[in-house]
Each structure stands twice: as C-alpha cells, then as structure tokens.
Amino acid sequence: DAKTTQPTSMDCAEGRAANLPCNHSTISGNEYVYWYRQIHSQGPQYIIHGLKNNETNEMASLIITEDRKSSTLILPHATLRDTAVYYCIVRVAGNQFYFGTGTSLTVIP
Amino acid sequence: DSGVTQTPKHLITATGQRVTLRCSPRSGDLSVYWYQQSLDQGLQFLIQYYNGEERAKGNILERFSAQQFPDLHSELNLSSLELGDSALYFCASSVAASGRYPRGTQYFGPGTRLLVL
Numbered sequence: 001d002a003k004t005t006q007p008t009s010m011d012c013a014e015g016r017a018a019n020l021p022c023n024h025s026t027i028s029g030n031e032y033v034y035w036y037r038q039i040h041s042q043g044p045q046y047i048i049h050g051l052k053n054n055e056t057n058e059m060a061s062l063i064i065t066e067d068r069k070s071s072t073l074i075l076p077h078a079t080l081r082d083t084a085v086y087y088c089i090v091r092v093a094g095n096q097f098y099f100g101t102g103t104s105l106t107v108i109p
Numbered sequence: 110d111s112g113v114t115q116t117p118k119h120l121i122t123a124t125g126q127r128v129t130l131r132c133s134p135r136s137g138d139l140s141v142y143w144y145q146q147s148l149d150q151g152l153q154f155l156i157q158y159y160n161g162e163e164r165a166k167g168n169i170l171e172r173f174s175a176q177q178f179p180d181l182h183s184e185l186n187l188s189s190l191e192l193g194d195s196a197l198y199f200c201a202s203s204v205a206a207s208g209r210y211p212r213g214t215q216y217f218g219p220g221t222r223l224l225v226l
Binding site: 036041042043044045046049087091095096097098099 | 140214218
C-alpha cells in the first residue's frame with residue numbers, strides 16, 4: 001500500500017523556486033519524511049529529511065504541515081541539473097524505505 | 110560520489126542462469142540494503158543486512174539470496190533468471206540499522222544494470 005502520494009510530473013522555469021508536494025496522511029508520530037532524487041538511472045541521492053519542524057540545508061528546504069499529513073520540498077532556485085525524479089519517503093519497519101512513484105521534475109530553460 | 114561501490118556496472122545473461130552482484134558500503138557503514146528498480150515497478154526494497162546478519166526482508170523472490178561478509182561487503186545472488194528480472198539493482202548503506210539522521214540515512218551506489226535475454 002502506498003505510504004506517500006506525489007504528483008506524477010511537474011515543470012519549473014530555470015531560476016524559479018520548485019515546490020514539490022507530498023501527502024503522507026498515514027504517517028505515524030515517530031516516522032521521518034525523507035526526500036531523495038534520482039537523475040536518469042543513477043543511484044538515488046539524499047536531499048533532506050524532517051520530523052515535524054521545517055528544515056533547510058544547502059540543497060533544499062522542507063516544509064511539514066502541523067498535522068504532519070503533508071510536506072513540500074522547495075528547491076529555491078532550480079537549475080537544469082535539478083531535472084530528476086523526486087521521491088518523498090516515509091520509513092517503514094526499521095529502516096526500510098518505501099519509494100513511491102515520485103515526481104518527475106523538468107526544469108525548463 | 111556516495112562512497113558506495115557496485116560491480117559490475119552492466120551484466121547481460123540468459124534465462125535460467127545465475128549471477129552475483131557485489132556491493133561495498135561506505136567506510137564505517139554497517140548496514141547494507143538491496144533494491145530492485147524495473148521499468149514498471151519503481152524502486153522496491155529487497156533485503157537489509159546489518160553487521161553480517163539479515164535484518165529485514167522485503168519483496169525478495171525465493172530465487173534471490175544475499176549475504177554480508179565479515180569485511181561488510183555484500184553480494185546479491187540471482188538464480189534461475191527470468192526475463193522479468195531485467196532491472197537496475199541498487200545497493201545502499203547506512204551507519205546504523207535504523208534511527209534518525211544521520212545514522213539511518215541511506216546512501217546509494219551507482220547500480221548494476223542486469224539484462225536477461
């Protein structure tokens with residue numbers, strides 16, 4: 001069963017912020033939300049994670065709603081190299097990652 | 110470069126054959142994970158090892174097996190191969206078997222592309 005729901009695809013203009021939403025309505029209180037991305041067929045790359053507070057690192061920001069049922073990954077200034085499939089992940093059973101279908105982000109020049 | 114290495118990069122074989130995929134985790138990581146990514150299924154968790162012991166099993170077929178050796182490298186063995194086994198196989202590693210960042214964060218290797226003809 002799906003643990004997360006993401007739009008199938010999104011476009012974003014180069015230089016603009018890319019906002020990628022994710023629904024995780026069945027998340028439990030101690031489950032973290034992780035974001036990874038996969039460029040072409042390379043190995044998934046860790047971006048950011050969060051529990052209930054908003055988080056920011058050098059790659060992105062993560063906004064988690066107060067009820068923790070959804071989150072948004074923000075790439076503040078998208079570049080062509082950010083074109084990838086972005087996965088919102090909730091850990092299940094220890095450290096197993098459930099990868100849904102992800103969002104295919106295309107950054108347009 | 111995540112620090113996780115996988116060999117070989119590409120593998121072409123025939124149905125019914127057996128192959129072994131190898132993974133070396135990042136230095137210091139004790140936990141290794143195997144994932145399968147086929148065109149129509151996305152990334153599927155197969156199995157996890159921690160310090161040589163099997164820790165968790167996902168959607169791994171009985172024809173597939175894995176192990177983690179004392180030097181912490183891991184091998185995924187695929188036998189009686191079928192056309193449907195053609196996929197990308199990724200290995201990931203983390204410091205701990207679970208837990209919050211950074212100990213539980215998984216770092217992925219570049220993958221092995223398997224083609225079964």
